[in-house]
Amino acid sequence: MKSEELNIAFIELKDVAYRYAVSLLGQSAEAEDAVQDLYERLWRRRLLIRSGGFRALLMTSLRNLCLDRLREKERRRTYEPTDTPAEESPTADKETTDIVKHLIEQLPTREREVIHLRDCEGWQFEDIAAVTGASEAAVRVALSRAREKIRDELSKIMDYGL
Amino acid sequence: MDYNDILRRYYEGRTSLDEEQALRDYLMQSDFNSLSIEERATRQMMSYAVGKAECKVAIHTHRSSRPIWQYTLATAACLLVIAGIVKLSQPTVYGYYNGQPILSMEEAKQRGEEMMAALASANDMHQRNEEFLKDLLKFE
Numbered sequence: 001m002k003s004e005e006l007n008i009a010f011i012e013l014k015d016v017a018y019r020y021a022v023s024l025l026g027q028s029a030e031a032e033d034a035v036q037d038l039y040e041r042l043w044r045r046r047l048l049i050r051s052g053g054f055r056a057l058l059m060t061s062l063r064n065l066c067l068d069r070l071r072e073k074e075r076r077r078t079y080e081p082t083d084t085p086a087e088e089s090p091t092a093d094k095e096t097t098d099i100v101k102h103l104i105e106q107l108p109t110r111e112r113e114v115i116h117l118r119d120c121e122g123w124q125f126e127d128i129a130a131v132t133g134a135s136e137a138a139v140r141v142a143l144s145r146a147r148e149k150i151r152d153e154l155s156k157i158m159d160y161g162l
Numbered sequence: 163m164d165y166n167d168i169l170r171r172y173y174e175g176r177t178s179l180d181e182e183q184a185l186r187d188y189l190m191q192s193d194f195n196s197l198s199i200e201e202r203a204t205r206q207m208m209s210y211a212v213g214k215a216e217c218k219v220a221i222h223t224h225r226s227s228r229p230i231w232q233y234t235l236a237t238a239a240c241l242l243v244i245a246g247i248v249k250l251s252q253p254t255v256y257g258y259y260n261g262q263p264i265l266s267m268e269e270a271k272q273r274g275e276e277m278m279a280a281l282a283s284a285n286d287m288h289q290r291n292e293e294f295l296k297d298l299l300k301f302e
Contacts, residue, residue: 018219097213099206100210120215
């Protein structure tokens with residue numbers, strides 16, 4: 001892939017990649033760093049990259065990078081406290097947004113990334129399956145579980161008069 | 163459109179993107195107080211997803227680098243083109259007359275004919291001088 005091609009393709013996908021990284025890592029600063037890091041890695045290997053299937057390559061690489069960082073973070077968690085500031089949402093009520101964000105963060109990684117790619121990015125099931133390495137049926141199951149968990153928790157909160 | 167059916171399949175992960183969009187539109191446009199608890203929860207989830215999909219990030223990209231031989235080649239080509247333009251833009255000089263360039267073919271022909279006539283005239287005078295000398299010697 002030529003330098004210009006890589007820049008154009010990456011800039012086109014950077015926001016999607018960033019949001020996916022946020023959904024996996026939970027923090028916008030870490031997600032931004034991961035996306036920049038991924039760009040540097042792809043830049044160094046640009047001559048080996050083919051133009052076709054760049055989105056799948058980028059998202060799969062980003063997923064692996066984020067999961068590596070999460071594992072590293074998990075190892076350090078015992079002696080390094082972290083804070084997770086809430087994401088601002090321009091369209092939803094702040095309090096409810098924080099609750100939904102918190103509920104999504106509590107989900108297992110697979111369910112978290114599937115609900116993000118489907119509900120936030122509007123991806124087809126086959127594309128999600130390609131990036132996550134799961135079957136289409138497994139993606140549907142993970143999505144169903146994730147949505148039900150959030151619905152149930154939100155319903156409980158609303159029932160108590162939110 | 164049966165939104166209850168879509169909502170049920172939505173939670174089973176069996177809806178298409180179009181059906182999800184239709185459900186989103188329906189829930190967003192409905193009066194919040196008229197919705198059931200499940201519908202309200204779904205609407206809040208969808209609102210969050212829409213807001214999150216608008217998040218953007220800035221990254222630092224590298225400039226594309228070209229090999230130095232490409233720049234050298236391009237410079238040489240530019241110089242050749244400039245030299246060609248300069249050469250073509252100058253008038254053709256057909257010769258010189260009294261130190262001044264002759265720039266038209268007609269003038270060059272005219273000057274050439276004049277020069278040939280002058281040569282012929284000089285040759286004729288030379289022959290006449292030789293004959294005169296011969297006659298003078300005979301006379302002596």
